[in-house]
Amino acid sequence: MSSLKRFLATVSLYAVAPIGVIGLWWAAASLVDSSFFPEPQAAFTSLIRAFGFETFRESVAVTLRTLSIAFALSASIGLLVGLLAGTSRKLQTLLSPILHMLNAVPKIVFFPIFLLILGLNETSRVVFAVFSGTFIVMIVVMSATSNLAPRYYKLIDVYRLNRLTAWRMVIFPALLPHMLSALRLCLAFTFIGLIIAELLSGTYGLGGEILGRMRLVKLGEITGIVGLIVMIAVVPVMLLRGIEEKVRKKYAPSPGRT
Amino acid sequence: MLVARSRLLTWLTQNVMRHMGVIAMFLVLIALIEVGARTEVFGAHVLVPSADMVRGMIDIMGAGDGWEKSILPTVSATLAASALAIPFGVMIGALLWWSSGVRKVCEPYLVVLPAIPVFALYPMFIIVFGQSNTALILTGALLGVVPMLTQTLTGLDSLPPYIERLGRVYGLTWLQRARMLFLPAISGALTTGLRVCTAYAAVGVVASEMVLSSRGLGHFIGVSYDRFDLKGMYGAILVVLLGIAIIYGVIGLIERQLEYREGVGR
Numbered sequence: 001m002s003s004l005k006r007f008l009a010t011v012s013l014y015a016v017a018p019i020g021v022i023g024l025w026w027a028a029a030s031l032v033d034s035s036f037f038p039e040p041q042a043a044f045t046s047l048i049r050a051f052g053f054e055t056f057r058e059s060v061a062v063t064l065r066t067l068s069i070a071f072a073l074s075a076s077i078g079l080l081v082g083l084l085a086g087t088s089r090k091l092q093t094l095l096s097p098i099l100h101m102l103n104a105v106p107k108i109v110f111f112p113i114f115l116l117i118l119g120l121n122e123t124s125r126v127v128f129a130v131f132s133g134t135f136i137v138m139i140v141v142m143s144a145t146s147n148l149a150p151r152y153y154k155l156i157d158v159y160r161l162n163r164l165t166a167w168r169m170v171i172f173p174a175l176l177p178h179m180l181s182a183l184r185l186c187l188a189f190t191f192i193g194l195i196i197a198e199l200l201s202g203t204y205g206l207g208g209e210i211l212g213r214m215r216l217v218k219l220g221e222i223t224g225i226v227g228l229i230v231m232i233a234v235v236p237v238m239l240l241r242g243i244e245e246k247v248r249k250k251y252a253p254s255p256g257r258t
Numbered sequence: 259m260l261v262a263r264s265r266l267l268t269w270l271t272q273n274v275m276r277h278m279g280v281i282a283m284f285l286v287l288i289a290l291i292e293v294g295a296r297t298e299v300f301g302a303h304v305l306v307p308s309a310d311m312v313r314g315m316i317d318i319m320g321a322g323d324g325w326e327k328s329i330l331p332t333v334s335a336t337l338a339a340s341a342l343a344i345p346f347g348v349m350i351g352a353l354l355w356w357s358s359g360v361r362k363v364c365e366p367y368l369v370v371l372p373a374i375p376v377f378a379l380y381p382m383f384i385i386v387f388g389q390s391n392t393a394l395i396l397t398g399a400l401l402g403v404v405p406m407l408t409q410t411l412t413g414l415d416s417l418p419p420y421i422e423r424l425g426r427v428y429g430l431t432w433l434q435r436a437r438m439l440f441l442p443a444i445s446g447a448l449t450t451g452l453r454v455c456t457a458y459a460a461v462g463v464v465a466s467e468m469v470l471s472s473r474g475l476g477h478f479i480g481v482s483y484d485r486f487d488l489k490g491m492y493g494a495i496l497v498v499l500l501g502i503a504i505i506y507g508v509i510g511l512i513e514r515q516l517e518y519r520e521g522v523g524r
Contacts, residue, residue: 016363036386097280106461106502108468109476109495112483116304188373195375199469200480207378211469214381222382229378237373238366 038220047224056209063198063205064232066122070129071190075183077130078137082182085138086145096142103135107193111200125197125204132193137182144178145171173251180244184237191233306488314493315500318478329497331473332463335391339398339459340452346399347406347455348448352436354407355414368408376400380466394466394474401462405454413447414440445516453509457502464498475501 022040029039038046050056085095111128118124152174156166198207206229213222288308295305306314318324354361354368376397383393421443425435441448467476475494482491 013362014366017367020363094278094282098283101280104457104502104506105499106457106464108461108465109479109498111468112479112491113304113495115483116488117300184369188370191373192375192377196377196465199377199380210378210381214385214470217385219382219385222385226378226382230374233373233375234367234370237370241369 036219038223042220043223043227046218046220047228050209050221050224059205059209060228062122063194063207066125066129066205067191067194067232070126070133070194071187073126074130074132074134074190075137075186078134078182078186079141079179081134082138082141083145085142089146092142092146095138099135099138099142103139107132108196111197114197115201120201122204125194125201128197129190129194132196133186133188133190136189137186140178140182140185141175144175144182148174176251177244177248180240180247184240184244187240188233188237195229303486303488306492310489311492311496314489314491315496316493317490318493318497327473328475328478328494331391332460332467332475332498333501335394335463335474336398336456336460338391338395339463340402340456342395342399343402343455343459344406344452347403347451348410350403351407351410352414354411368411371404371407376462377465377469380469384470389470389472394463394471397466398459398462402455402459405458406451409447409451409454410444413444413451416447417443446513449509449513449516453506453513456505456509460498460502460505 026040029037051060081095085091085099107128110131114124114128114131118127148171152170156170161169194205195207198205199211200207202208202211206225210222210225213225291305291308291311294300295302295307318328354364379400380393380397383396387393387396417440421439422435425439430438463474464476464479467474468480469476471477475498478494479491479498482488482494
């Protein structure tokens with residue numbers, strides 16, 4: 001019973017902010033009463049109506065497919081390079097400033113170069129999304145691996161674990177919370193990169209759908225699509241955050257047992 | 259004179275050694291660009307020699323037209339977006355710190371705020387406000403407000419409890435406490451927020467200009483791409499990168515000065 005109560009309390013806590021935002025939106029739209037400011041229900045019905053068209057469903061599928069491919073690529077490249085750089089001092093010294101610099105530059109300005117090299121197709125959008133999301137994984141995983149507490153290495157020495165067992169039983173569980181945190185950021189940045197790429201390409205995915213409707217001044221439908229994009233961005237990131245917290249609780253060392 | 263020269267030499271050697279990776283990357287990048295532009299690897303329709311890129315940048319920065327139609331509109335929109343994002347970010351951050359109820363409700367969503375693709379709102383702003391600076395500024399401001407908010411909250415969370423007690427002991431009003439105690443105490447976090455906020459606002463403005471605009475550096479990049487004017491496109495990209503580097507450099511310098519002053523104070 002107490003766990004059910006806790007669950008309900010958490011759910012209601014999570015629900016307050018979206019309900020508040022929708023309430024404010026509805027109140028403001030009713031107050032303004034203009035076709036340039038659609039009410040939430042108008043945006044929602046427009047979105048449902050848009051799902052009736054096959055082209056729109058295809059665009060949603062294109063965005064989700066491209067996001068999945070790009071996320072899988074940027075996460076695996078980022079994890080691999082981050083782990084390699086984190087375990088080698090020399091590689092870290094060489095890569096760390098480069099990765100920090102690449103992470104700080106505004107990647108959007110490079111999109112036309114991707115278009116020139118790869119063409120106006122799905123490949124350029126995937127590669128640009130990977131470019132947007134992979135560096136943050138490399139940085140987080142590299143710094144987590146290189147800053148792993150010495151007690152873990154002592155543990156490996158004491159139990160005389162071989163390399164594989166040490167990685168499986170000590171190092172990987174210790175790195176797991178950081179990896180999940182990196183994956184959460186990676187998903188967010190990859191999706192932002194993808195939406196920018198779709199907006200600039202103009203005809204593909206949900207970004208293309210928004211641009212198409214902008215020319216037709218269909219504000220209700222645009223608002224509905226923006227809501228869908230926000231949902232695609234927020235829900236997986238929140239799920240990853242939940243898993244991250246559970247893993248952190250499971251693997252984080254208890255205070256005083258250092 | 260000799261001492262000064264040897265100090266300069268030591269400083270140069272230390273910096274070159276420290277940034278060996280970045281210097282090596284730049285050299286490799288320039289070599290790749292040269293090889294790519296002059297051979298069949300990419301060809302002249304994708305890459306231009308690095309000297310042409312720099313020339314393109316100088317052309318934009320040297321021409322009055324380049325300033326008037328490209329650089330100044332982007333800079334002014336970025337400044338306006340930052341001017342909007344900074345006070346809003348600070349105020350929302352302070353509200354979340356001050357009210358535990360509001361924070362409890364908003365906390366689960368703070369972590370997902372950076373994940374929201376704000377750029378998707380730009381077409382909406384264009385319909386509502388027209389193809390004007392307002393749409394650009396709003397997009398830039400929405401992108402910039404998140405780092406400002408999170409940095410303000412981080413700074414206020416890390417305040418030592420004696421700061422608040424000090425305010426109460428001296429009978430300061432809330433405004434006086436904010437001005438005389440809290441703001442100076444979180445100045446480090448605020449400058450970090452300022453740096454990221456301004457850079458994000460600039461990215462938001464340039465990206466929006468690339469999507470749809472009739473002026474600005476983003477528009478220039480888009481138009482140059484459409485016309486296959488690669489020299490102009492790469493030149494404008496270099497101008498944007500230089501601008502972001504200047505933002506990071508100048509605010510980073512202020513940050514270091516503040517850190518130094520805090521150190522001296524201690």
